[in-house]
Amino acid sequence: xxxxxxKRMPRAVREQQMxxxxxxxFGRRGYMAASMDEIAELAGVSKPLVxxxxxxxxxxxxxxxxxxALALTEAVRSGVRTxxxxxxxxxxxxxxxxxxxxxxxxxxxxLHLQARTHGEPFAAEVAAMREEIVAFVTQLIVxxxxxxxxxxxxxxxxxxxxxxxxxxAAESLAAWANVTPxxxxxxxxxxxxNFSWAGLGNLMEGRPWVLQDVSG
Amino acid sequence: xxxxxxKRMPRAVREQQMxxxxxxxFGRRGYMAASMDEIAELAGVSKPLVxxxxxxxxxxxxxxxxxxALALTEAVRSGVRTxxxxxxxxxxxxxxxxxxxxxxxxxxxxLHLQARTHGEPFAAEVAAMREEIVAFVTQLIVxxxxxxxxxxxxxxxxxxxxxxxxxxAAESLAAWANVTPxxxxxxxxxxxxNFSWAGLGNLMEGRPWVLQDVSG
Amino acid sequence: xxxxxxKRMPRAVREQQMxxxxxxxFGRRGYMAASMDEIAELAGVSKPLVxxxxxxxxxxxxxxxxxxALALTEAVRSGVRTxxxxxxxxxxxxxxxxxxxxxxxxxxxxLHLQARTHGEPFAAEVAAMREEIVAFVTQLIVxxxxxxxxxxxxxxxxxxxxxxxxxxAAESLAAWANVTPxxxxxxxxxxxxNFSWAGLGNLMEGRPWVLQDVSG
Amino acid sequence: xxxxxxKRMPRAVREQQMxxxxxxxFGRRGYMAASMDEIAELAGVSKPLVxxxxxxxxxxxxxxxxxxALALTEAVRSGVRTxxxxxxxxxxxxxxxxxxxxxxxxxxxxLHLQARTHGEPFAAEVAAMREEIVAFVTQLIVxxxxxxxxxxxxxxxxxxxxxxxxxxAAESLAAWANVTPxxxxxxxxxxxxNFSWAGLGNLMEGRPWVLQDVSG
DNA sequence: CATGAATGAGTTTTCATTCAT
DNA sequence: CATGAATGAAAACTCATTCAT
Numbered sequence: 001x002x003x004x005x006x007k008r009m010p011r012a013v014r015e016q017q018m019x020x021x022x023x024x025x026f027g028r029r030g031y032m033a034a035s036m037d038e039i040a041e042l043a044g045v046s047k048p049l050v051x052x053x054x055x056x057x058x059x060x061x062x063x064x065x066x067x068x069a070l071a072l073t074e075a076v077r078s079g080v081r082t083x084x085x086x087x088x089x090x091x092x093x094x095x096x097x098x099x100x101x102x103x104x105x106x107x108x109x110x111l112h113l114q115a116r117t118h119g120e121p122f123a124a125e126v127a128a129m130r131e132e133i134v135a136f137v138t139q140l141i142v143x144x145x146x147x148x149x150x151x152x153x154x155x156x157x158x159x160x161x162x163x164x165x166x167x168x169a170a171e172s173l174a175a176w177a178n179v180t181p182x183x184x185x186x187x188x189x190x191x192x193x194n195f196s197w198a199g200l201g202n203l204m205e206g207r208p209w210v211l212q213d214v215s216g
Numbered sequence: 217x218x219x220x221x222x223k224r225m226p227r228a229v230r231e232q233q234m235x236x237x238x239x240x241x242f243g244r245r246g247y248m249a250a251s252m253d254e255i256a257e258l259a260g261v262s263k264p265l266v267x268x269x270x271x272x273x274x275x276x277x278x279x280x281x282x283x284x285a286l287a288l289t290e291a292v293r294s295g296v297r298t299x300x301x302x303x304x305x306x307x308x309x310x311x312x313x314x315x316x317x318x319x320x321x322x323x324x325x326x327l328h329l330q331a332r333t334h335g336e337p338f339a340a341e342v343a344a345m346r347e348e349i350v351a352f353v354t355q356l357i358v359x360x361x362x363x364x365x366x367x368x369x370x371x372x373x374x375x376x377x378x379x380x381x382x383x384x385a386a387e388s389l390a391a392w393a394n395v396t397p398x399x400x401x402x403x404x405x406x407x408x409x410n411f412s413w414a415g416l417g418n419l420m421e422g423r424p425w426v427l428q429d430v431s432g
Numbered sequence: 433x434x435x436x437x438x439k440r441m442p443r444a445v446r447e448q449q450m451x452x453x454x455x456x457x458f459g460r461r462g463y464m465a466a467s468m469d470e471i472a473e474l475a476g477v478s479k480p481l482v483x484x485x486x487x488x489x490x491x492x493x494x495x496x497x498x499x500x501a502l503a504l505t506e507a508v509r510s511g512v513r514t515x516x517x518x519x520x521x522x523x524x525x526x527x528x529x530x531x532x533x534x535x536x537x538x539x540x541x542x543l544h545l546q547a548r549t550h551g552e553p554f555a556a557e558v559a560a561m562r563e564e565i566v567a568f569v570t571q572l573i574v575x576x577x578x579x580x581x582x583x584x585x586x587x588x589x590x591x592x593x594x595x596x597x598x599x600x601a602a603e604s605l606a607a608w609a610n611v612t613p614x615x616x617x618x619x620x621x622x623x624x625x626n627f628s629w630a631g632l633g634n635l636m637e638g639r640p641w642v643l644q645d646v647s648g
Numbered sequence: 649x650x651x652x653x654x655k656r657m658p659r660a661v662r663e664q665q666m667x668x669x670x671x672x673x674f675g676r677r678g679y680m681a682a683s684m685d686e687i688a689e690l691a692g693v694s695k696p697l698v699x700x701x702x703x704x705x706x707x708x709x710x711x712x713x714x715x716x717a718l719a720l721t722e723a724v725r726s727g728v729r730t731x732x733x734x735x736x737x738x739x740x741x742x743x744x745x746x747x748x749x750x751x752x753x754x755x756x757x758x759l760h761l762q763a764r765t766h767g768e769p770f771a772a773e774v775a776a777m778r779e780e781i782v783a784f785v786t787q788l789i790v791x792x793x794x795x796x797x798x799x800x801x802x803x804x805x806x807x808x809x810x811x812x813x814x815x816x817a818a819e820s821l822a823a824w825a826n827v828t829p830x831x832x833x834x835x836x837x838x839x840x841x842n843f844s845w846a847g848l849g850n851l852m853e854g855r856p857w858v859l860q861d862v863s864g
Numbered sequence: 865c866a867t868g869a870a871t872g873a874g875t876t877t878t879c880a881t882t883c884a885t
Numbered sequence: 886c887a888t889g890a891a892t893g894a895a896a897a898c899t900c901a902t903t904c905a906t
Contacts, residue, residue: 032246032247162410162411168388188377191374191381192377196411
C-alpha cells in the first residue's frame with residue numbers, strides 16, 4: 001500500500017507521487033473528508049513536504065483536477081480522427097472516454113463527483129474541461145446534420161441541450177461501468193452510441209446503429 | 217431567514233423544520249462543510265434539540281436523503297399513468313422529474329451531488345432510489361419493445377445500459393437546467409425525449425418524436 | 433497554579449478568568465510565544481471554550497490590551513483631581529501610574545512591551561491609550577507655563593517632545609521599579625517628579641519641586 | 649533587496665551578511681515571527697549555511713543583539729570626550745545616541761523592542777549594555793554634582809533612579825524620533841537635554857542648560 | 865564549501881457531541 | 886422540553902533543524 005518509501009527523490013517525481021496519492025484519496029473520500037495526513041502517508045512522505053511542494057490543500061486539489069482533466073481530454077482528443085464521419089468520431093471519442101475513465105476511476109471520481117461538489121475555485125476548473133467536450137459534441141451534431149444533407153434548423157439551444165444530454169449520459173455510464181462488474185469500455189460505448197445515435201425508437205424498430213469499419 | 221422561532225411546536229413539525237434547514241445547508245455547503253451549528257441556527261432551535269430528535273449528523277443526513285428521495289419518486293410516480301403507452305409514460309415521468317428538481321434545487325443537490333460523494337451509508341440510500349427509477353425506465357423500454365411487436369431480443373444487460381444512460385442524461389439535464397437561465401422543465405423534458413426516443417440519427421433525418429396528446 | 437477548576441460558571445466570569453490567564457501568559461512569554469494551550473490550561477478550561485468566547489488569538493490579545501489599557505487610564509484618571517495645580521496633578525498621576533503598574537506587572541508588560549512589538553492591530557490599540565496620556569501631560573505643561581505667568585512660547589513640537597520624554601521616562605521607571613526590589617511606587621514617583629518638574633520648572637521659573645501637601 | 653549572491657566569500661563576510669539580514673528581519677518581524685527561511689533568503693545563502701555558521705536561531709539572535717549593542721555603545725563612547733564638562737559629555741552622548749539609532753532603526757528595534765520581549769537569554773544581553781550606559785550617566789550626574797561644588801548627598805538609589813529615568817526618556821525619544829517625520833537627532837537631543845539637564849541643574853544649582861560651544 | 869530534500873514537533877482553529885440545570 | 890456551558894479529537898498548516906550528496 002502506498003509508494004515504496006524511497007528516500008531522496010527529485011522534486012518532479014515526488015510531486016507526481018503526491019498527486020497520485022491525492023487523487024486516490026480525494027477520489028475515494030471526497031475533498032473535505034480527505035486529510036492531508038492520509039495523503040502524505042499514502043504518498044510515503046511527511047506532511048511538510050506536501051506543503052512545501054503543493055502549498056495547500058486547495059492548491060493540491062486544484063492541481064489534481066487540472067492534471068486529471070488534462071489527461072482525460074488528451075485521451076479523448078488523441079482517440080478521435082477529425083477526418084472521419086461524425087458518427088465515427090463520436091464512437092471513437094466515446095471509446096476513448098470510457099477506456100480512460102475505466103483505467104482511472106479515482107481520477108474520474110475527482111472530476112465527476114468531488115470537484116463539482118465544492119465552490120467556485122474547483123467547479124470552474126471542471127466546467128472548463130466539460131465545456132470543451134460539450135463543444136466538441138455540439139459541433140459533431142452540427143456536422144452530422146450537414147452530412148445528412150439537412151440544414152441545421154435545429155435551434156441552437158436545442159443542440160446545446162442534446163449535447164448536454166449526451167455528455168451527461170456518458171458521464172453517468174462511466175460511473176456505472178466503473179461500478180458494474182463485467183461492463184467493458186467497448187460495451188458502454190456501444191450502448192451509448194446506440195442510445196444516442198439510433199435512439200430508443202429506432203432500436204425498437206430494429207434499426208440499430210452499426211459501426212462502418214474503415215481502415216484502423 | 218430561518219424559521220420563525222415559535223415555542224412549543226409538536227415534535228413532528230419541529231423535525232420537519234430541522235430537516236428543511238438541514239437540506240438547505242447540506243445542499244449548498246455539502247455534508248462535511250455543513251455544521252450542526254448552522255443547521256440548528258437556521259432551524260431556529262438549539263443544537264441539543266437537534267440531537268435529541270435526529271440523533272447525529274449522519275442520521276440527520278440520512279433522514280434528509282430519505283425524505284428527498286421519497287419526495288422525488290413520489291412526484292414522478294404520481295405524474296405517470298400506467299395505462300398510457302410507453303412513450304407517453306416516459307414523457308410524463310420526465311416532466312414530473314424536471315419539474316420537481318427545479319422546484320427543489322437543494323433537495324436535488326443533496327441527492328445528486330452530496331449524497332454520492334460520501335461513503336457507503338449515504339450512497340446506498342440514493343442508489344436504492346435510483347434503482348427504483350432505473351427499474352421503471354427499464355420496464356418502460358421492455359414494454360415499448362413489446363408494443364412495437366418486437367420480441368425483446370435486446371439482451372438484459374443492454375437494456376440496463378440504455379436505462380442507465382437515459383437516467384444519467386436526465387440527471388445531468390436537471391443540473392444543467394437548474395443552472396441555465398431560461399430553460400424550463402418542459403423544454404428539458406422535450407429535449408431529452410427527442411434525444412432518447414427518436415435518437416440523434418432520427419433527428420438528423422427529420423423524424424423527431426411527437427407527443428400524441430391524449431386527455432390532458 | 434491557575435484558577436481552581438470550578439465547573440459551570442456564567443460566561444462573564446469565565447471570560448474574565450480567561451483574560452486573566454491570557455494577560456499573565458502574554459505578559460510573560462510574549463504574544464507569539466504564548467500558546468493558546470497554555471492560556472486555556474492556566475484558565476482551567478478547555479481550548480474550545482476560549483475560542484467560543486474570545487474568537488481567536490488575535491481577538492484575545494486585543495481584548496487583553498483593551499482591558500489593561502482601560503484599567504490603567506482609569507486608575508490614573510481617578511487618581512488626579514483637575515482642580516489642583518498642575519504640579520500636584522502630575523504628582524498624583526505619577527503616583528497612581530506607578531502604583532497601578534506595580535500591582536499589575538503582567539498587564540503592564542502586555543501594554544509596554546508585548547503589544548508594541550507586533551503589527552498595527554495591536555500597536556494602534558496601545559498608541560491610542562498612550563496618546564491620551566501624552567495629551568494629558570502636554571496640557572499639564574501648558575497649564576503650568578500659564579500658572580507661572582509665562583506665555584507658552586515653547587513651540588508646540590518642543591512641548592510634544594517634552595511630554596514624550598516625560599512619559600517615556602515614566603514607562604521605563606515603571607519597568608525598572610517592577611524589577612528592582614525595594615523601589616516603591618512613591619519613590620519612583622518622587623524621583624521622576626524631581627527629575628522632570630524641577631527641570632521644567634526651571635525652564636519657566638527656577639525652583640525645585642516640593643510637594644505642597646493639601647488635604648489628603 | 650538582499651545581498652547580491654556572490655559565491656565563495658570568506659566566512660567572516662558571509663557571517664556579516666547573514667547578521668545584516670537577521671537584524672533587518674528580527675527588527676521588523678520580531679524574534680518569533682522571523683523565520684530562518686526568510687533570513688537565509690534575504691542573506692542570499694542557503695539555510696544550512698546559516699546553521700553551519702550561526703548554529704541556531706537563538707544563537708543568531710544573541711549574536712545580533714551583541715553586535716548591535718556593541719555598535720551602539722561604541723558609537724556613544726566615541727562621541728564623548730571625557731575631558732569635557734559633564735553637561736557637554738551628556739550632550740555629546742545623546743547626540744551620538746540619537747544619531748546612531750536613527751541610522752540603524754532595525755538594530756535599535758532589536759535592542760529596544762524585540763530582545764526585551766523574550767525570555768532571559770536575550771533580555772540579559774541587552775540589560776548588560778543598558779547597565780553600561782546607565783553607569784555612564786550615573787557617573788556623569790555624580791561628576792556634575794561635584795562640579796557644582798555640591799556634595800553628592802543625593803542618595804545612591806536616588807541617583808540610580810535619575811539615571812534610569814534619563815536613559816528611559818532617551819530610549820522613548822529615540823523610538824519617537826524614528827517614527828515622527830521631521831524630528832532630527834539634534835532636535836531630539838536638544839529636547840532631552842533641556843528636559844533633563846535643566847531639571848538636574850536646578851536640583852543642584854538653578855539654571856537652564858545652554859550649549860557651551862567648544863571646538864567642534 | 866554548499867545545497868536540495870526531508871521531517872518531528874508544535875501551532876491555531878473547528879466541530880460533533882454531551883451534560884447539568 | 887429546552888438550553889447555556891463545556892470538551893475530546895482531529896484538521897490544516899508552519900518552522901527550526903538535519904542529512905546525503
